[in-house]
Amino acid sequence: MKSIMLETALQYHNHTSYDPKEMSGHGLDWANQPNVYKEYPGIEPIQLSLEVLNSPSPSPLPQGGEGLKRKGVLPRKLASVLKDDAVSEIGSDSLNIDDLSLLLRLTNTLTAKSSHPGGDFYYRSAASAGALYPTEIYVATHGVKALDDGLYHFAIHRHALFPLRKGDFSNYVTAHVAHMGNKIPVITVFLTAIFFRSAWKYRERSYRYHLLDTGHVMENLTLALKALHLPFRLSYDFDDDPINHLLGLNETKEITLAMACITTIDGIHQPTKQNLDKLTETFRKASNTAKKEIDYPAVREIHLAGTPFLAQKGAMPDMGKEIGLATNSWIKISPSLNWSEILEYPDAMFNRRSQRHYAKNPMSKDSFIALLDTLLSKDFQGSDMVSSYEQSVGTGFIVNDIEGFSRGLYLLNRSDQSIGLVSSDVLTSQMARICLGQSWLTNASVHFLFMSNLDLLDQARGPRGYRYAMMTAGRWGERLYVASTAMGLGCCGIGAFYDMHAAQTIGLNGASWLLYLVAVGTIR
Numbered sequence: 001m002k003s004i005m006l007e008t009a010l011q012y013h014n015h016t017s018y019d020p021k022e023m024s025g026h027g028l029d030w031a032n033q034p035n036v037y038k039e040y041p042g043i044e045p046i047q048l049s050l051e052v053l054n055s056p057s058p059s060p061l062p063q064g065g066e067g068l069k070r071k072g073v074l075p076r077k078l079a080s081v082l083k084d085d086a087v088s089e090i091g092s093d094s095l096n097i098d099d100l101s102l103l104l105r106l107t108n109t110l111t112a113k114s115s116h117p118g119g120d121f122y123y124r125s126a127a128s129a130g131a132l133y134p135t136e137i138y139v140a141t142h143g144v145k146a147l148d149d150g151l152y153h154f155a156i157h158r159h160a161l162f163p164l165r166k167g168d169f170s171n172y173v174t175a176h177v178a179h180m181g182n183k184i185p186v187i188t189v190f191l192t193a194i195f196f197r198s199a200w201k202y203r204e205r206s207y208r209y210h211l212l213d214t215g216h217v218m219e220n221l222t223l224a225l226k227a228l229h230l231p232f233r234l235s236y237d238f239d240d241d242p243i244n245h246l247l248g249l250n251e252t253k254e255i256t257l258a259m260a261c262i263t264t265i266d267g268i269h270q271p272t273k274q275n276l277d278k279l280t281e282t283f284r285k286a287s288n289t290a291k292k293e294i295d296y297p298a299v300r301e302i303h304l305a306g307t308p309f310l311a312q313k314g315a316m317p318d319m320g321k322e323i324g325l326a327t328n329s330w331i332k333i334s335p336s337l338n339w340s341e342i343l344e345y346p347d348a349m350f351n352r353r354s355q356r357h358y359a360k361n362p363m364s365k366d367s368f369i370a371l372l373d374t375l376l377s378k379d380f381q382g383s384d385m386v387s388s389y390e391q392s393v394g395t396g397f398i399v400n401d402i403e404g405f406s407r408g409l410y411l412l413n414r415s416d417q418s419i420g421l422v423s424s425d426v427l428t429s430q431m432a433r434i435c436l437g438q439s440w441l442t443n444a445s446v447h448f449l450f451m452s453n454l455d456l457l458d459q460a461r462g463p464r465g466y467r468y469a470m471m472t473a474g475r476w477g478e479r480l481y482v483a484s485t486a487m488g489l490g491c492c493g494i495g496a497f498y499d500m501h502a503a504q505t506i507g508l509n510g511a512s513w514l515l516y517l518v519a520v521g522t523i524r
């Protein structure tokens with residue numbers, strides 16, 4: 001690949017495109033495989049309550065468990081979680097350490113084990129490209145009972161918190177984050193990505209997976225916050241350097257991508273740009289994951305290009321209308337009242353796995369409408385920013401085999417809750433070839449397509465817009481996964497495709513690209 005300084009989303013996406021003529025294939029350096037768990041040597045972790053778990057961690061945790069049921073709000077139908085806008089009023093001392101434990105358990109946890117000669121490998125509730133798990137979780141707490149105010153890293157394999165800093169950082173956080181409203185955050189959750197975890201396999205293309213994977217975890221977090229009726233705001237817009245500094249990251253190796261604050265009803269925050277001590281090398285070194293970390297400048301360049309955030313820069317174009325696909329007529333979707341859920345939330349999330357063996361049976365119309373309904377559900381915080389994130393992605397789908405639906409390529413109009421046929425071409429076999437010959441995709445009932453006009457995105461939000469679009473696509477991917485599992489369907493996200501061929505086959509205009517494909521089908 002040519003070496004150029006990458007400054008825009010369009011340049012990065014183009015630069016990291018797969019082209020069948022240029023695919024050399026590369027072996028993986030197994031001796032240098034990144035560690036998927038972050039550790040802080042010498043720091044004593046705080047064990048979170050196992051009462052909210054079904055069995056000791058780390059171990060497979062497929063069932064909901066009594067601890068979750070004890071909360072009274074779980075389990076619930078996923079449809080009700082997505083549609084329910086109820087929020088509890090949270091005071092400055094309403095939450096305790098067990099609530100935090102439950103929230104983290106629902107955000108990401110170990111769910112399945114595979115045993116190999118080299119040891120056991122644990123899968124997680126959030127999907128991740130190549131099971132490389134670049135996303136890490138941190139929390140800053142303020143007034144959470146039975147836990148000192150401070151900053152903590154969530155050690156997923158221990159279900160424990162590593163204490164990183166003592167003190168209340170709520171005013172520091174609000175001083176550096178946009179769209180958080182004016183209330184004091186009791187818990188702020190930070191999602192970061194460790195570059196080399198995904199770069200080990202995907203090299204320069206890995207920034208796509210850092211973002212998509214983090215979107216997957218963000219969706220689980222959002223579902224948990226909604227299910228628990230906690231008032232929250234999410235943001236991809238913050239001053240990168242002060243937030244990375246707060247978390248003690250080595251920002252050449254690990255960076256913050258997303259945040260969510262749970263806010264109180266009482267108290268108005270006082271944003272304060274205080275100076276924080278630099279955490280020692282012990283903390284910064286924890287961002288290292290392999291003996292020999294290879295630097296991929298394209299990843300750092302596109303991330304750094306997106307560092308300034310331009311939150312006030314006008315409306316985000318609705319990408320569904322800007323990617324070059326058009327329909328002659330829109331058909332309104334009636335929200336499904338009949339989700340055939342065989343697993344409730346959170347069990348659907350704990351049982352989520354990638355499924356590639358699809359049966360050659362059609363998907364029922366009800367299940368499909370439920371999947372569309374899933375994608376149309378909005379975050380209840382209703383901030384302009386969230387709609388701007390959502391608008392950064394246009395959604396389409398290729399119907400292969402769904403009862404009552406003609407085969408073809410369709411667009412989904414989020415604002416109008418309608419769908420429109422773009423063409424009657426059945427593209428699933430072609431897409432399977434384009435997805436690096438993953439032929440099992442031919443049998444999927446539907447391919448969901450998440451797309452964006454990257455030129456317009458760059459104009460609207462600068463290169464930071466790429467973070468919006470890719471994390472949003474990841475969120476919707478995870479939502480489809482969890483909804484599919486709830487309804488006994490199989491789902492798999494696909495990030496590997498010949499980019500130019502994909503865009504041409506779908507019929508996108510020259511500035512628009514496929515970001516992510518998610519296949520759903522019936523399974524035996």
Ligand SMILES: Cc1cc2nc3c(=O)[nH]c(=O)nc-3n(C[C@H](O)[C@H](O)[C@H](O)COP(=O)(O)O)c2cc1C
Nearest residue numbers: 123124127128129130131212353354493494495496
């Ligand atoms: C962004 C993203 C891209 C992915 N791309 C592919 C893909 O191209 N082919 C594939 O078979 N699986 C793909 N997957 C599925 C992962 O391989 C899978 O999530 C991972 O192995 C963990 O397994 P699990 O989903 O069963 O927990 C992708 C997942 C994500 C989140």
